[in-house]
Amino acid sequence: MTNIKSSSLGYPRLGEKREWKKALESFWAGTMGEEDFERRMKELRLSFLKKQKEKGLDLIPIGDFSCYDHMLDTAVMFGIVPKRFGKSAGRVPLSTYYAMARGTDKAPACEMTKWFNTNYHYIVPELEQSEPFLTENIPLKFYQEAKKELGIEGKPVIVGPITFVKLSKGYEPEEFSSYVDKLLPLYETILTELEEAGASWVQIDEPILSVSLSDDEWQILKQTYEHLTTAAPHLKILLQTYFGSVDDYQRMISLPVAGIGLDFVYGRSETLHNIHVHGFPSDKVLAAGVIDGRNIWRADFREKLGLLEQLKEIVREENIMVQPSCSLLHVPVTTELEKDIPQVLQDSLAFADEKLMELAVLKNPSAHEDILENSLRSREALAQSSFRCLSRPSDIKEIRDSRPLPFAERQKLQEEKWNLPLLPTTTIGSFPQTREVRVKRRDFRKGDISKQEYVQYIQKRIEEWINIQEDIGLDVFVHGEFERNDMVEFFGEKLKGIAFTSYAWVQSYGSRCVKPPIIYGDVEYIKPMTVEETLYAQSLTDKPVKGMLTGPVTILNWSFVRDDIAEKEVCEQIAVAISNEVKALEEAGIEMIQVDEPALREGMPLKEKEWQEYLDWSVRAFRIATSQVKDTTQIHTHMCYSEFDDIIEDIRALDADVVSIETSRSHGELIKAFETGQYDKGIGLGVYDIHSPRIPSVHEIKDMVERALRVLPPSLFWVNPDCGLKTRKESETTAALKNMVQAAQDVRLSVQQKQV
Numbered sequence: 001m002t003n004i005k006s007s008s009l010g011y012p013r014l015g016e017k018r019e020w021k022k023a024l025e026s027f028w029a030g031t032m033g034e035e036d037f038e039r040r041m042k043e044l045r046l047s048f049l050k051k052q053k054e055k056g057l058d059l060i061p062i063g064d065f066s067c068y069d070h071m072l073d074t075a076v077m078f079g080i081v082p083k084r085f086g087k088s089a090g091r092v093p094l095s096t097y098y099a100m101a102r103g104t105d106k107a108p109a110c111e112m113t114k115w116f117n118t119n120y121h122y123i124v125p126e127l128e129q130s131e132p133f134l135t136e137n138i139p140l141k142f143y144q145e146a147k148k149e150l151g152i153e154g155k156p157v158i159v160g161p162i163t164f165v166k167l168s169k170g171y172e173p174e175e176f177s178s179y180v181d182k183l184l185p186l187y188e189t190i191l192t193e194l195e196e197a198g199a200s201w202v203q204i205d206e207p208i209l210s211v212s213l214s215d216d217e218w219q220i221l222k223q224t225y226e227h228l229t230t231a232a233p234h235l236k237i238l239l240q241t242y243f244g245s246v247d248d249y250q251r252m253i254s255l256p257v258a259g260i261g262l263d264f265v266y267g268r269s270e271t272l273h274n275i276h277v278h279g280f281p282s283d284k285v286l287a288a289g290v291i292d293g294r295n296i297w298r299a300d301f302r303e304k305l306g307l308l309e310q311l312k313e314i315v316r317e318e319n320i321m322v323q324p325s326c327s328l329l330h331v332p333v334t335t336e337l338e339k340d341i342p343q344v345l346q347d348s349l350a351f352a353d354e355k356l357m358e359l360a361v362l363k364n365p366s367a368h369e370d371i372l373e374n375s376l377r378s379r380e381a382l383a384q385s386s387f388r389c390l391s392r393p394s395d396i397k398e399i400r401d402s403r404p405l406p407f408a409e410r411q412k413l414q415e416e417k418w419n420l421p422l423l424p425t426t427t428i429g430s431f432p433q434t435r436e437v438r439v440k441r442r443d444f445r446k447g448d449i450s451k452q453e454y455v456q457y458i459q460k461r462i463e464e465w466i467n468i469q470e471d472i473g474l475d476v477f478v479h480g481e482f483e484r485n486d487m488v489e490f491f492g493e494k495l496k497g498i499a500f501t502s503y504a505w506v507q508s509y510g511s512r513c514v515k516p517p518i519i520y521g522d523v524e525y526i527k528p529m530t531v532e533e534t535l536y537a538q539s540l541t542d543k544p545v546k547g548m549l550t551g552p553v554t555i556l557n558w559s560f561v562r563d564d565i566a567e568k569e570v571c572e573q574i575a576v577a578i579s580n581e582v583k584a585l586e587e588a589g590i591e592m593i594q595v596d597e598p599a600l601r602e603g604m605p606l607k608e609k610e611w612q613e614y615l616d617w618s619v620r621a622f623r624i625a626t627s628q629v630k631d632t633t634q635i636h637t638h639m640c641y642s643e644f645d646d647i648i649e650d651i652r653a654l655d656a657d658v659v660s661i662e663t664s665r666s667h668g669e670l671i672k673a674f675e676t677g678q679y680d681k682g683i684g685l686g687v688y689d690i691h692s693p694r695i696p697s698v699h700e701i702k703d704m705v706e707r708a709l710r711v712l713p714p715s716l717f718w719v720n721p722d723c724g725l726k727t728r729k730e731s732e733t734t735a736a737l738k739n740m741v742q743a744a745q746d747v748r749l750s751v752q753q754k755q756v
């Protein structure tokens with residue numbers, strides 16, 4: 001038995017079988033009342049705590065549970081509710097909470113954006129004009145609940161003030177410190193009340209410390225934590241970082257807090273280097289994030305125990321806690337429900353519950369020798385398995401990573417071939433995934449309906465939407481992606497070396513989840529994945545139907561990836577596989593092909609110094625996937641984030657003939673780089689927000705297009721929505737697209753008149 005304690009940073013909210021998602025959606029649909037909903041949430045919250053206790057966790061996180069998102073919870077706790085959602089004096093009602101998250105007829109939702117470089121998205125607090133006040137001490141409420149109901153002496157978890165303000169919007173950079181100051185007394189109250197209630201530890205999350213802070217911001221951070229420790233002298237603050245090494249280790253360890261949480265998985269070598277060179281204060285606890293909180297492989301105990309030995313040379317054993325590298329929110333709940341994956345893979349997996357077990361092993365290895373041995377054996381078996389050949393497939397070396405002709409020359413050939421109208425209209429790929437589509441897929445999966453019946457059903461949907469696109473008058477069609485459960489999982493199911501699970505869901509935003517595929521071996525192409533549906537769609541119309549694929553970087557970033565070879569190498573393998581599909585489509589006569597890369601921007605490393613290396617290999621992977629085609633074949637790509645100014649050169653380097661991007665979330669402001677004319681290939685600017693049920697008017701779309709045309713040449717301009725339409729209703733989709741086409745036709749006319 002060691003003196004090391006175990007701790008965790010947060011637990012998945014979804015439940016083993018997405019019970020949480022189902023409750024939220026029933027409540028929104030009105031089939032579950034508010035009281036029942038609150039009861040259900042409490043039931044789930046307590047069951048998660050109970051499970052963590054049973055797994056032997058010493059410090060159980062409290063208050064990480066949420067009814068939507070923890071950033072939204074924090075904003076609401078501080079009364080930061082935009083005026084458009086009505087006045088709120090005291091506790092914010094559930095209806096307002098969900099209105100902020102999801103929008104209403106009257107008030108558009110708050111913005112949502114990616115949580116660091118994960119596929120989790122948080123609601124962005126809007127600070128403008130807000131006078132924050134403490135509506136309710138939520139950490140205290142849940143601390144007391146856990147104590148009373150389960151006898152758990154929990155560790156409340158709070159988003160720290162520096163990270164909270166940094167991730168919020170609605171203020172100028174110079175106002176940063178004044179907003180932190182406004183929040184400080186509220187944090188003080190939370191902490192003093194927790195102290196009075198008998199809490200021993202509180203975890204304050206400051207993941208922003210793994211990105212970077214300016215000198216001034218560090219100064220503000222220091223003052224803030226000095227203040228907070230003085231306010232509640234008997235409450236131990238664990239200042240928690242994750243997703244990488246801290247930006248300034250020396251400043252970090254000099255802060256007057258009782259404990260510091262560091263990530264020993266992502267940024268491992270830098271963190272280790274820091275601790276070896278600069279030591280660790282003897283009066284603080286080191287919360288060592290040694291178990292990977294973002295990936296799903298069983299731990300290599302030899303390596304982890306070795307790491308702990310190193311740490312013990314620097315930090316006294318009783319001052320060490322072992323924990324995951326970040327909240328377990330980013331991994332599925334348990335491997336126990338998985339029945340259909342290869343045994344050697346199954347044996348190598350650790351989801352949230354299994355990771356808690358691993359912490360127990362690290363805490364007390366001699367009591368768990370069986371698990372320890374077992375893990376090592378499983379890892380070894382996986383490493384030795386035949387699907388990891390380790391020699392790179394020979395075609396990678398020979399494959400082309402650029403198109404033979406430069407864009408300007410391809411453009412001429414393509415104009416001739418395609419003969420599209422000025423300002424062509426198109427959509428991004430998916431059409432509404434209705435309950436009916438999903439139920440058909442479930443029935444097919446369960447064997448309740450035959451493959452033939454399923455295929456016929458999908459064909460019916462394709463036909464229906466080809467007709468709708470004809471009626472609306474779009475110029476370039478899509479087949480609608482009805483056969484796909486998800487843009488990444490679908491391809492994961494069809495490529496060699498990638499496994500898919502039955503229940504391994506992870507929250508992406510709100511109640512929306514993804515089931516990331518598991519890339520466990522060398523990725524290889526087996527056979528065409530999308531040709532049949534695309535050809536079927538093309539057979540029904542004379543308009544071009546775009547082939548629709550997910551790009552290698554997005555498949556990589558939105559999957560769980562093997563950790564024995566470099567990501568770059570895995571990405572190259574996927575790129576070769578996707579290039580085969582591109583060729584298959586072209587050979588079948590589909591010569592306009594979109595390869596989506598929304599995660600290229602999202603997956604960028606947090607530290608700017610690591611960007612270029614990442615961009616180099618990810619751009620190359622995209623080019624490998626898309627360069628094996630004729631000059632006249634038109635390659636499109638799509639990214640649904642608008643922050644491109646700093647990587648515009650890399651977007652250019654993708655060398656796609658057309659890129660479609662999101663713009664509506666930048667509130668009509670054009671991306672600077674496009675304004676300055678640095679981008680000289682086809683561009684489809686998203687002309688309306690697909691995240692909202694609101695139907696944009698012809699007028700507002702026209703306005704958007706006209707504004708864009710002041711700086712962009714009409715000959716390069718495409719008109720499309722921001723992203724795919726799978727989450728929208730059918731009626732919303734057709735109404736919005738009709739207006740979009742009308743707007744494009746109006747502007748087209750006026751441009752042509754000017755040209756005459």
Ligand SMILES: Nc1nc2c(c(=O)[nH]1)N[C@@H](CNc1ccc(C(=O)N[C@@H](CCC(=O)N[C@@H](CCC(=O)N[C@@H](CCC(=O)O)C(=O)O)C(=O)O)C(=O)O)cc1)CN2
Binds near residue numbers: 438486488513514515
């Ligand atoms: N991987 C990924 N990441 C992404 C995106 C994306 O599209 N994919 N988009 C961005 C935003 N994130 C999103 C993430 C998920 C969803 C989404 O719609 N998810 C669906 C699940 C999609 C899915 O896998 N569906 C399966 C399983 C559906 C299901 O639950 N079926 C029921 C039966 C049908 C029903 O009762 O509704 C069952 O099996 O019991 C299918 O269609 O086959 C959801 O949570 O509802 C949307 C956006 C960024 N990250």
Ligand code: MET
Binds near residue numbers: 598
């Ligand atoms: C998250 S990007 C989505 C692109 C995909 N083709 C779709 O339309 O759904």
Ligand SMILES: [Zn+2]
Binds near residue numbers: 640722
């Ligand atoms: Zn998109």
